[in-house]
Amino acid sequence: MRFGGLLLGSLVAAATTLAGAAYAADTIKIGFNAPLTGFAAADGKSALTGAELAVEQANASGGVNGKQIELVVYDDGAKPDQAVPVAKKMIGQDKVAVGVSGSYSGSTRAAAQVFQDSGVPYISAYAVHPDITRAGPFVFRTSFVGEVQGRAGAKLVGEMLGKKRVVLITLQNDFGKSLAAGFKEKAGDYGIEVVNEYQYSIKDRQFGPIVSKVAADKPEAIYATGYFFTAAPLVKQLRAKGVDAPVIGQEGYDSDKFLEIAGKAAEGVIITTSLDRDSDQPETKQFISAFEKKAGFGADMVAASGHTAIKVAVAAMRKLDGDVSDPAKLRDAIAATEDLTASTGSISFNPLGEVMKAVQVQVVRDGAWHRHSVIDDTALLAPPAK
Template sequence: MLNKIHKLASNTQLGFAAMLMFGIATMMPAHADIKIGFQAPLTGPSATDGKSAQIAATMAVEDINAAGGVLGQKIELVTYDDQAKSDQAIFTANKLIGEDGVKLVVNGSYSASGRAAAPVFQKAGVVMISAYGVHPDITRAGDYMFRLVHLGPPQGAATALYIGKTLGIKKVSTITMDNDYGQATMDGFLEASGKYGIEVLNKYSYSLKDRQFGSIVASVKRDNPDAVYATGYFFTAGPLVAQLRAAGITVPIIGSQAFDSEKFVEIAGPAAEGTYIMDSFDRDRKDETLQKFFAEFKNRAGYSPEGVAAVTYSAVKLLVDGIKRANSADPEKVRDALAATKDFPMLEGNLNGFNSLHEIEMPISVNVIKDGKFASAGVINDLAAFAPPEK
């Protein structure tokens, strides 16, 4: 009888121990996720670009996780809508830091919101990669900031080189969107234009809300330029180019990087034909990863990917590659790994590396709209001609 009682007690203790161990095990996940914060304009006038960026970021995370994640952990994307507004960028940056405990961020938004969020992340020691914001202040916020698109002024300088040397054009009228992106890019063009013998006949500007450009178009027609260089987003570029062509202006139109969207061709219609687009990724490049991305994005979105989608996908992949090379998700170690990046394959081409301000060093591709589609119009390889600043 005593033996039976002893055995029963022993079994009870073993059972309790097993239950205790099970409880501890269920409270501790086998693999904690690594969080990556993501900001994009998902509502408001910039929502088309924001949603494209979100689709691309989601695709990158899914591809990474399907391949086993990084450091034995999965990636979790923590997304907030910044509406392309500075106040919302600051608000959502603080939420990512304070509520979500995020230490690594991809900013898939425009310059104004990117430059507003950058000091917040820098102060908290959070790594941020700006996918396509071009204002200089983003990386000047500090050493935790990186940019994966050519800075606005170097884009403008490369445009001057292309117009003056490749196209051989000397008399240009310029049209600038009067926000951070438009002005920074145009500043680079105006500063470099004299080096290539370009005479800027006149300079015009418009606001983000403008869709009717009658007075600007009439003025450009009076200028009688050999070409028109314009900065803007696809949703302003479409009406602008259509109205320039409708007025009988037939000279080449060279558009800035944010013209790069199938939506530009859709809005401008036949008037888009012959428009050059600077810093526009080569969609026909023989690269298996690019072609797979292109097909999957179109399947999900219902339209072909544009530059913002391609660079956002690359930004997420690069950030995770930095985690892998650092062998840690610690932001300081990831920052150092990213700064040491060499020859990283992006969808847009090969990233040579970053300079001391964490600005990219890589060639600039140019597209032209031909038969309603994007076609390669060359690559600008003279990196010294549009080198980003070092301080």
């Protein structure tokens, strides 16, 4: 009886292994971690939908050398302690060829270290913390480091809009702080005087005291960092108080949800981001329409970033003709990405694995995002190289 059980057990094990091997030969797996529950679930869903779209498009156009791509998705709740086991599972159990983060900085940093230590490539789609790529040469980022976008914000406010007395409203997390740091670093160069800086937590939705103080400060412009779910109530409350100075935001605002929540108050808000709604690039135009068809709501920066990161991974695998058995070769192929056209612009990496591309400036006009301008000052936008 015992012997029989053992025999049966090994048969089952052998069958599973065989099935696994046969399965693995037909598909190439890309790991994807994103916050699908908890406070960041909205961004997680957008990023995932963007990534799924990229996978569908790649498979429809022949996959990678005939092999289909399979997206292995895990929820990390935007929490570092959930991201580590998820990363280990993707590498150890699912044997993914490459991992993509559709998550925030905390969890992305934690997962990046696991991928680096295992020697498997990892691409961060939209997390901003500078230390993510510093995990090592296997880690890449297809979006802007916070500081870089902050510097672009300073140029936008001081030079392009000509506003000099500025109040900062800063979200107290790595996203808000790194943006504000980049802004303040370059503020002096563009003749900006930072009158005051106020901090708020990601949980805040009511900004009564800050709004009252900003009204008393009478700034020429407000540089407010945040996500659509903090920034939209903030902008709405600022306008309700009669503060009409222009509000300058960033990619965190970049969602149709921002327009929906802030309503009329959203008019005139300007942001730095990486998705150009009025782009005449076929790739971007096609992404925007295909995403809307798939998701049932408008494309946003996070979705475009998830789409871009997958596209970079697929392009590298195609360069290797689908032979992803050596992760070091795949890493080199990703690093060699040059001027790859994606929905968020033209992608190339610097030696640290940071993307080099132009910053899109968008403005809300008649209840929709539109192109305001493009910042492509390469010296200003140079990402950290080590």
